[in-house]
Amino acid sequence: MIFTPAVLRSEWTKVRSVSSTMWTLASALLVTVALSAGLCALTNAQFDNLSQQDRLTFDAAGTSFSGMFLGQLAVIVFGVLVVAGEYSSGMIRTSLAAVPQRAAFLFSKLAVATALAFVVGMVTSFASFFLGQALLGSHRTGIGEPGVLRAVFGAGLYMTLIALFSMGVAAMLRSPLLSLGILMPFFFLISTILAAVPVAKDVARYFPDQAGQKIMQVVPSSDGSAYGPWGGLGIMCAWVAVALLGGYLVMSRRDA
Amino acid sequence: MIELEGLTKRFGDKLAVDRLTFTVRPGVVTGFLGPNGAGKSTTMRMMLDLDHPTGGEVRIDGRRYARLKEPLKYIGALLDAKAVHGGRSAYNHLLCLAQSNRIPRSRVDEVLDVVGLSAVARQRTKGFSLGMGQRLGIAAALLGDPEILMFDEPVNGLDPEGIHWIRHLMKRLAAEGRTVFVSSHLMSEMALTAGHLVVIGQGRLLADTSMSDFIGQNSRSFVRVRTPEPERLRDVLSAVGVSPQVAADGSFEVADMEAAKLGELAAQHHVTLHELSPQQASLEEAFMRMTAESVEYHAHSTAGLADAPGDREGAAAPRGLEEGGDGGVAGGREDGRVGDRVGDRVGDREGGREGVPVWGADWSAKRRKGSAR
Ligand SMILES: Nc1ncnc2c1ncn2[C@@H]1O[C@H](COP(=O)(O)OP(=O)(O)OP(=O)(O)O)[C@@H](O)[C@H]1O
Ligand SMILES: [Mg+2]
Numbered sequence: 001m002i003f004t005p006a007v008l009r010s011e012w013t014k015v016r017s018v019s020s021t022m023w024t025l026a027s028a029l030l031v032t033v034a035l036s037a038g039l040c041a042l043t044n045a046q047f048d049n050l051s052q053q054d055r056l057t058f059d060a061a062g063t064s065f066s067g068m069f070l071g072q073l074a075v076i077v078f079g080v081l082v083v084a085g086e087y088s089s090g091m092i093r094t095s096l097a098a099v100p101q102r103a104a105f106l107f108s109k110l111a112v113a114t115a116l117a118f119v120v121g122m123v124t125s126f127a128s129f130f131l132g133q134a135l136l137g138s139h140r141t142g143i144g145e146p147g148v149l150r151a152v153f154g155a156g157l158y159m160t161l162i163a164l165f166s167m168g169v170a171a172m173l174r175s176p177l178l179s180l181g182i183l184m185p186f187f188f189l190i191s192t193i194l195a196a197v198p199v200a201k202d203v204a205r206y207f208p209d210q211a212g213q214k215i216m217q218v219v220p221s222s223d224g225s226a227y228g229p230w231g232g233l234g235i236m237c238a239w240v241a242v243a244l245l246g247g248y249l250v251m252s253r254r255d256a
Numbered sequence: 257m258i259e260l261e262g263l264t265k266r267f268g269d270k271l272a273v274d275r276l277t278f279t280v281r282p283g284v285v286t287g288f289l290g291p292n293g294a295g296k297s298t299t300m301r302m303m304l305d306l307d308h309p310t311g312g313e314v315r316i317d318g319r320r321y322a323r324l325k326e327p328l329k330y331i332g333a334l335l336d337a338k339a340v341h342g343g344r345s346a347y348n349h350l351l352c353l354a355q356s357n358r359i360p361r362s363r364v365d366e367v368l369d370v371v372g373l374s375a376v377a378r379q380r381t382k383g384f385s386l387g388m389g390q391r392l393g394i395a396a397a398l399l400g401d402p403e404i405l406m407f408d409e410p411v412n413g414l415d416p417e418g419i420h421w422i423r424h425l426m427k428r429l430a431a432e433g434r435t436v437f438v439s440s441h442l443m444s445e446m447a448l449t450a451g452h453l454v455v456i457g458q459g460r461l462l463a464d465t466s467m468s469d470f471i472g473q474n475s476r477s478f479v480r481v482r483t484p485e486p487e488r489l490r491d492v493l494s495a496v497g498v499s500p501q502v503a504a505d506g507s508f509e510v511a512d513m514e515a516a517k518l519g520e521l522a523a524q525h526h527v528t529l530h531e532l533s534p535q536q537a538s539l540e541e542a543f544m545r546m547t548a549e550s551v552e553y554h555a556h557s558t559a560g561l562a563d564a565p566g567d568r569e570g571a572a573a574p575r576g577l578e579e580g581g582d583g584g585v586a587g588g589r590e591d592g593r594v595g596d597r598v599g600d601r602v603g604d605r606e607g608g609r610e611g612v613p614v615w616g617a618d619w620s621a622k623r624r625k626g627s628a629r
Contacts, residue, residue, distance in 0.1 A: 006326075010356035017348035018341060090339040094396065097304045097333055098356045100322045255307040 007099055007108040015082060015112055024078035025116065028071045028159065029124045033131060035067025040132040047139055059219040060141035061151045064132025065125065068155065068216075069192070072162050072209070075117065076183045079166030082113045083247070084176040092256050102252040106171060110244070114164050121159030125152050147218040147229075154215030154229065158236070162187075165208055165240045171247025212236035257281060257435060258303060258331075258404060262312030265298050265459075272298045274459035275312065280437045282403070285430045287450030287467075288439040291547050295459040296439040297335070300408050304333055316404065326357040331404040332397030337389035337413075342382030346373055346392050349381060350399060359400055367395040386413035394422070404435040411445060423449045443543035447471075457547040474542030479515045481508040482531035483522075492525045507531065 015021050043063055047055070086092040099105040129152045133140040143149055170179040187209050194204035204210055205226070214232030227235065258280040265273040273295040280286045290296050301307040303314045305321035316324060316331055324330050340349050350364045368374045371391040376384070381392060390413060397405055407426070411419045426449050430436045440446050446453065446467075453470050455463040463470065481500070483489045489508065493500055500508035510518060515534045522529050 006358045007356050010352045013348060013352040013355055014341075014344070017345065017352070018343040020343065085341060089341040090336060091341045092339075093301070093304075093306050093335060094339045094353065095356075096306055097335075098328055098353050100305050100324065100327060253308075255301070 002104050002107050003111060004104065004108070007104055008112060010099075011109045011112040014109075015116060018081075018085070020081045020085070021078065021116070024074050024081065025120045028074035028078065029120055029127070031074060032065075032067040032071030032124050032159075033127045035070055036064050036128040037067075037131045037135055039066045040064055040135040044135060044137045044139060057219055058139065059217055060133065060136055060139055061129065061145075061148050061218040062216055063136070064129045065151075065155045065216045067128065068124075068159070069188075071124065072159065073184060073188060075121075075159050075162045076166045076187065077180065078117065079113065079163040080170045080176055080179045080183065082109065083167045083170035084174060084179050087174040088176050096256050103248065106248055106251050110164065110167050113167060114160060117163035118156065118160040121163075122153075122156035124159060125155035128155070141218070145218070150229065151216050151218050154233065157233065158212045158215060161212060161233075161236050161240050162209070165236075165243050168240060168243025168245075168247040172243070172250045174250070206235060208236045208239035211239075257317055258406075258437060259315045259318075260299075260303075260312070261315075263299065263302060263309055263314060264311035265295070265302060265307060266310040272459050273302070273309075276456065276459070276461055277312075278454050278461060278464045280404075280435055280454075281452070282435040283430060283433050284451040285426050285436045285438060285449050286452045286454060287446035288437060288454050288456070289441065289443060289446055289543060290439075290456040290462075291441055294441075294456050294547070296441075296456065297408055298459075299456070300333070300335055300406060300437075300439065303406065304331075304335070306335075326359075326400070328353065328357040328359065328400030328402065330400070330402050331406060332400055332402040333406040333408075334390070334393040334397045334410055335406075335408045337386070337393040340381050340389070340392065343380055345378050346381055346384075346395075347377040349392065350395060353396055354399055357400055363399060363401075367398045370398060371395040387415060387418050390414055390418070394425070402434075405429055405437070407436075407438040409439055409441070411440070443540045444538075447539050455543065455546060462546055470542070471539060474539070474546065477534065477536050478509045478511040479513065479518055480531060480533045480535050481510060481518060481522075481529060482506075483508070483527060483529050485527055488525070489522065489527050492521060492527060496521065509535070 040063055047058075050058070086095055096102070096105060099108075129143070133142075141148055143152065166179070166183055169183060170176070173179045173182070191204060191207045191209050194200040194207075195210050197204075211227070211232040212235070214227065215229040217229065260276050260278055263273055263276040264271070276295075276299060288296055288299075298307060302309050303316070303321065305314075314321065316327075321327060321331075344352075346368065347364060350367065351361065353359075354361065354364050365374070365377075368377050371394050373388065373391055373395060376388065381389065384392065390410065394407070394410065397407070405426075407422075410422050410426075414422060426436050426438060430451070438446075438449070451467050453463060453465055453467055454461070465473070480503070481489065486502075486506065486508070490500065493508075493510070493513075496513075498510060498513055500510045503509055513521075515532055519529065519532050522532075
C-alpha cells in the first residue's frame with residue numbers, strides 16, 4: 001500500500017530532472033573504477049616489494065574495489081541531495097501538499113533513489129573488478145573462484161546501502177550541509193582512522209562502513225574478526241534500518 | 257469548503273494561532289487578513305497538514321487533509337513561491353506534481369499556458385524572477401483543477417499587470433463556484449477582490465464577516481471643521497458635550513455630530529467656518545483600528561509580565577514605553593496633538609482601561625498622520 005505507481009513515477013521524474021543526480025552518480029562510478037584500476041596497476045608493479053605477510057594475504061578481488069573508499073563519498077552526496085535537497089529548496093512543502101502521506105512520500109523517494117544507486121553500484125563494482133583484474137596481471141583472480149562473485153555483487157550492495165544510509169541520515173537532519181558535514185568526515189576519516197587504532201578497533205569494526213566492507217573481501221583479514229561477510233552486511237543493514245526509522249520519525253513528527 | 261475548528265498552534269511559548277474557528281465557503285473570494293506575524297501563513301500550512309496543529313482541526317470537504325487520496329484534485333495552494341527546487345525546469349516541476357496525483361501530462365502544458373510561462377517551461381526555475389516564481393506557484397495550484405484554491409499573499413512581488421491578472425483570476429475562480437481563500441495584509445487589496453473577510457490578529461479571530469457588513473460596521477465617519485477661531489469653537493462644542501479631535505493641520509474632527517447640526521451650532525454662536533465636510537475613513541483605517549486591538553493586547557501582555565492587577569508602576573510602564581517610541585515615529589509633530597490623542601478619543605473608545613489603550617493610540621496616531629499627508 002505504501003508504494004503507488006503514481007508516487008514512484010513522480011519521484012523518478014524528480015530524481016532524473018536535477019543535474020546533481022547525474023554528476024554524483026557518474027563521479028561515484030568514475031572515481032571508484034579509475035582509482036581501483038590505478039591501485040591494481042600499482043600493486044602489480046610493486047608486488048615483489050611487498051612483505052611476505054602481505055603477499056600471503058593478498059586479496060586480488062578486494063584490491064580491485066580499493067577505489068571505493070573515495071567513490072563512496074560521491075554516493076553519500078547523491079543520497080544527501082536527494083532527500084535534504086527537498087528541504088533546502090523548500091520543495092518539501094510542495095511535495096507534501098501533493099503527497100501528504102509521509103510514509104508513502106519518503107519511502108517512494110528512497111525506493112527510486114536506491115534502485116538507481118543499486119544499478120550504478122553494480123555497474124561500478126563489475127567494471128572495477130574486471131578492469132582491476134586485467135591490470136593485476138599474473139596476480140589476478142577469476143569471477144568463478146570461491147567467494148569472488150559474492151564479493152563483486154557485495155561491492156555493488158555496499159554502495160547501495162551507503163546511499164540508503166545517507167538518505168536516512170539526511171531525512172533526520174534535513175540540511176544538506178549538516179548531513180554532509182557529518183557523513184563525509186565520518187566515512188572518509190574518523191571510521192578509517194579509528195579502525196587502525198588498536199583499542200578503538202574493536203568498536204570501529206561495528207561501524208556501518210567497516211562492517212559492510214567485509215563483503216568485498218575474499219581473503220579474510222589476519223586479525224580474526226567477529227563476523228563473516230554476510231554478518232558484516234547484516235550489521236550494515238541494521239545501521240541503515242535505524243537511520244531510515246529515524247528519518248521517518250522525524251519526517252512524520254516535525255512540521256515541514 | 258474548508259472548516260477550521262479551534263485550530264491552535266504553539267511554537268515554544270509563542271501562541272501563533274489561537275483557537276481559530278471559521279468556515280471558508282464556495283462561490284466567493286474569502287480574504288484572510290492580518291498584520292505581519294498574525295498567523296496567516298501558519299494557519300494555511302496547518303490547513304495543508306504541513307504543520308501539525310497543537311490543538312483543533314481542519315477539514316477539507318469534511319475530511320482531514322492527510323486522508324485525501326489525490327489532494328491536488330481537491331485543493332490547490334500557493335504558499336511560498338520559492339518552494340521549488342531551483343535545479344529543476346518549470347515543466348518537470350509541474351510534471352512530478354501532476355504524476356503524484358495522476359493528473360494527465362497534457363494538463364501541465366495547459367496550466368503553463370494559463371499563467372504565461374510556456375516560453376520558459378524548459379528553463380531551470382533558479383533563474384526565475386519573483387513574478388515568474390509566483391506564476392509557477394499559481395500554475396501548480398491550478399494543476400488538479402481543484403474546487404478549493406488557497407493563495408498566501410499572491411500579489412507579493414507582482415507588477416501592476418500581474419496584480420490585475422491575479423485579481424481577475426481569483427474572481428473568476430470564485431464565480432465558477434470554487435472556494436477561494438487568499439491572505440493579505442492589505443485591506444485595500446482585499447476590498448477589490450474579496451466578498452467575505454476573515455480578520456485575525458495575534459492568532460485570534462477578530463472578524464468573520466461579509467465585505468459589505470465589514471464596510472458598514474467599521475468605516476468611521478466624522479465631520480471635518482476648519483475655523484480661524486478654534487478656541488471659541490472648542491468652547492461651543494464642549495458646552496454641548498462634544499470634544500473634537502485636532503488633526504495635524506489644525507482642523508477639528510467631530511465624530512458625534514452631523515454636519516448640518518454643527519453648521520447650525522456655529523451659526524448660532526457666530527463662529528466663522530472655513531470648512532465643514534463629512535468624511536468617511538478608509539477601510540484600511542478600519543482594518544488597522546481593528547487589528548490595533550490585538551497589537552495593543554500583545555504589547556500589554558508582554559510589557560505587563562510583572563504587572564499585577566492594580567500595580568501602578570506596571571500600568572505606567574507601557575505608557576512610558578509608548579512615549580519613547582512615539583517621538584521616533586512622529587518626528588517633528590506639534591506638541592498639542594500628543595496630549596489630545598492619548599486623552600480623548602482613545603480613552604473614549606477603550607472605556608478608560610488604564611494602560612491598555614496606549615498602543616492603540618499609537619496606531620491611530622500613525623493612521624491619522626498617514627491620512628494627513
Ligand atoms: N516555524 C516557526 N517557528 C517558530 N515561530 C514561528 C514559526 N513559524 C511562524 N512562527 C511565528 O508565528 C507567528 C505567525 O507567523 P506567520 O508567518 O503565520 O504570520 P503571517 O500572518 O503569515 O505574517 P506575514 O504577513 O508577515 O506573512 C509569528 O510570530 C512567527 O514568528
Ligand atoms: Mg505569511
